[in-house]
Amino acid sequence: SSGNRAGVCRLARTRHGHAQPRAPASMVAPPKAMLLSLAAAVGVHLLDARILNAGHRTSMDPSTKKYWLEKVSQEADCLFHAPLSVRKDRDIMLVAVKKWWYNLKYADDTLKADRDVVLQAAGVDIGGNRCLSFADAELRNDRPFVLAMVKRWGRHLEYAHPRFRKDPEVALTAVQTHGPAMKFVDKALLADREFALQAVLRCEMRQSCFGDDITYVPFGYLDAGLGSNRSFILEVVRQRGELLERVRHGLNADREIVLAAIDNRGSLDFADKHLRRDGPLVLHAIKRNYHNFRAADPLLKQDRHFVLQALQIDGRVLRYTGGFRADAEIVLAAIAQEKSMSAEIYGWVAGQTFPTEAFNAADPKLLSDPSFVARAAEVDACTLHNAHPEHRRNPSLVLRAVKADAQALWYAAEELMVNRSFILQAVRQNKFALGYAAGLGIVNGHDHEICLAAMRQDSDWFFSDVPSWFGMSWRQLRRS
Numbered sequence: 001s002s003g004n005r006a007g008v009c010r011l012a013r014t015r016h017g018h019a020q021p022r023a024p025a026s027m028v029a030p031p032k033a034m035l036l037s038l039a040a041a042v043g044v045h046l047l048d049a050r051i052l053n054a055g056h057r058t059s060m061d062p063s064t065k066k067y068w069l070e071k072v073s074q075e076a077d078c079l080f081h082a083p084l085s086v087r088k089d090r091d092i093m094l095v096a097v098k099k100w101w102y103n104l105k106y107a108d109d110t111l112k113a114d115r116d117v118v119l120q121a122a123g124v125d126i127g128g129n130r131c132l133s134f135a136d137a138e139l140r141n142d143r144p145f146v147l148a149m150v151k152r153w154g155r156h157l158e159y160a161h162p163r164f165r166k167d168p169e170v171a172l173t174a175v176q177t178h179g180p181a182m183k184f185v186d187k188a189l190l191a192d193r194e195f196a197l198q199a200v201l202r203c204e205m206r207q208s209c210f211g212d213d214i215t216y217v218p219f220g221y222l223d224a225g226l227g228s229n230r231s232f233i234l235e236v237v238r239q240r241g242e243l244l245e246r247v248r249h250g251l252n253a254d255r256e257i258v259l260a261a262i263d264n265r266g267s268l269d270f271a272d273k274h275l276r277r278d279g280p281l282v283l284h285a286i287k288r289n290y291h292n293f294r295a296a297d298p299l300l301k302q303d304r305h306f307v308l309q310a311l312q313i314d315g316r317v318l319r320y321t322g323g324f325r326a327d328a329e330i331v332l333a334a335i336a337q338e339k340s341m342s343a344e345i346y347g348w349v350a351g352q353t354f355p356t357e358a359f360n361a362a363d364p365k366l367l368s369d370p371s372f373v374a375r376a377a378e379v380d381a382c383t384l385h386n387a388h389p390e391h392r393r394n395p396s397l398v399l400r401a402v403k404a405d406a407q408a409l410w411y412a413a414e415e416l417m418v419n420r421s422f423i424l425q426a427v428r429q430n431k432f433a434l435g436y437a438a439g440l441g442i443v444n445g446h447d448h449e450i451c452l453a454a455m456r457q458d459s460d461w462f463f464s465d466v467p468s469w470f471g472m473s474w475r476q477l478r479r480s
Contacts, residue, residue: 060085068092076100090114097121101131112136115145122152132159146170154178154204157185168195172202175218179203182221191223193232200236200243219248233257241266255281262288268295279306283313290314293321304330312337315358326363328372332379334358339380359383370397377401381408389413395422399429406432410440417442424450431457434466 060068060083068086071078076099079087086092088108094117096103101121104112111117113136121131132140132149139145141161147170149156154174157164158181164170166186172195174181182190182199190196200218219227226232228249234257237244241264244252251257253272259281262268268276268285269292275281277297285292293301293310300306307324310317315338324330338358359367359376366372367388374397377384384392384401391397393413399422401408409417409426416422423442426433427450434454437443443450455462 060089065089065092069095072096072099072103076103079103079106082106084108087111090117093117094120097131098124101125101129104131104134107134109136113139115139118145119148119152122149122156129153130155130159132156135159143167143170147173150174150181151177154181155184157181165189171195172198175199175204176202177204179205179217182218185221187223190221191226193226196222196226197232197235201240205246217246218243219246230254230257234260237261237266238264240264245270259284262292265289268292271295273297276300279309283309286310286313286317290316291320293317308333311358314338314341316361318358319361325361326366328366328375331358331362331366331372332375334361335376335379335383339382356380356383356386360386370394373397374400377408378404381405381411384408384411387411392416395425399425402426402433403429406430406436409433409436420450424453427453431461438466 068082068089069092072092072095079096087106088110090111093103093107093111097107097117097120101124104118104121107117112134118131118135118139121134122129124131129152132146140159141163143164146156146160146164149160150170150173154177157170157174160170165184166189168189171181171185171189175185182203185199190199200222203218205217219233228251230251233247233251234254237247237257238260241261244258244261244266247257247270250272252270253275255275255278258266258268258271258275260266261270262285265288267289268282271281276295277300279300282292282296282300285295290313301321304324304327307317307321307330311321311330311334315334315336318325318331318334321330335356335358338356359380362372362376370391373383373387373391377387377397378401381401381404384398392411393415395416398408398412398416406426412422417440423433423437427437431454434443434450437450451462451466454466
């Protein structure tokens with residue numbers, strides 16, 4: 001009306017601070033033009049104003065499309081009141097569902113039947129994605145499409161056509177990508193022993209979402225006869241021992257089942273309490289994984305004889321032995337075993353520093369005792385590498401370690417390494433110290449006194465092995 005037009009003109013005049021020409025009385029603005037004029041007068045972006053009034057359209061101009069492409073890429077939930085033209089635009093919806101799968105709900109029905117759009121939505125927020133529930137019914141009944149969806153996330157089986165719950169391939173694929181999807185598999189299919197075995201062996205056990213009871217996977221969804229069947233459970237844990245964690249009906253107290261699980265990456269933590277008091281079984285479990293010592297009964301862990309047996313299997317057990325970490329003999333036994341195990345695993349390589357987890361796990365009071373550190377370095381020179389700097393600066397301690405193993409020279413403090421008198425004493429203690437000193441560039445073939453100290457211990461060895469350390473022939477070394 002003319003009153004509305006006058007109001008718009010007054011508002012525009014106020015905004016710009018000076019009088020604006022009035023619209024001719026004969027000019028009657030259509031509703032759309034009035035909306036745009038009012039939006040411009042109060043500061044609304046002209047493009048936004050056009051969008052607000054575009055609900056009746058089924059197509060849009062390039063500038064509007066660009067606006068919406070930017071908007072949906074930045075805001076996840078901006079399509080609730082979006083115009084139909086936006087919800088029908090394939091390019092915009094592809095970007096929108098990539099930002100948030102739930103935007104598929106607002107898509108036009110034609111796009112809910114578009115495979116690419118739905119698959120794009122399926123790749124977002126896997127842990128809670130239910131986009132298939134918004135897809136067209138024909139897609140949810142399309143086997144290749146449903147198979148592709150459950151490969152993304154097995155929970156899509158819930159929203160697929162019910163016939164796929166009886167399809168072995170689709171069901172197995174769903175369980176493989178999401179263990180709790182077993183609850184959507186047909187009960188008759190889960191009662192089949194062969195299918196149930198494959199489902200249990202393939203099921204994914206880590207990923208869950210709201211409403212899933214992950215502890216119920218996989219045996220809780222099986223037919224009652226299979227879930228409590230001893231031979232079936234034994235067959236499962238022989239191939240996938242970690243499923244001992246989910247064994248039900250007291251079968252985790254079965255010694256044969258527990259041993260079979262432990263032999264296949266199972267953990268003693270999930271065995272029944274009375275089996276964790278079984279010394280031979282616990283020792284067998286430690287052979288498979290030293291962390292199993294943690295699950296042993298407290299009475300076993302307080303038994304010094306049992307602890308020594310465990311340490312003879314794997315010295316790294318020391319970290320779990322509590323007060324025994326302050327027992328020097330037990331710690332030294334652990335260090336000796338770890339050195340032996342490292343040599344067996346890695347082979348002997350001159351100068352290689354092996355792990356010293358047992359030494360590091362010892363009680364701090366022991367590690368501050370020079371006498372203990374010297375004994376530890378005699379057992380394994382590599383322990384000196386992790387000793388306190390004060391011990392590495394102690395000449396008598398390092399020389400004692402060098403006498404047992406010349407490699408200890410490598411871990412001496414720098415001030416000892418540059419001390420010629422100390423190097424001479426080290427070579428006198430152990431002829432092989434000459435090789436480590438030569439390797440560090442501390443000694444050369446022209447240092448007669450140090451070379452003679454080594455040669456006097458074994459002249460044949462000296463002229464056979466030592467020349468190559470200095471890049472000389474044995475004749476050159478002899479003349480030197």
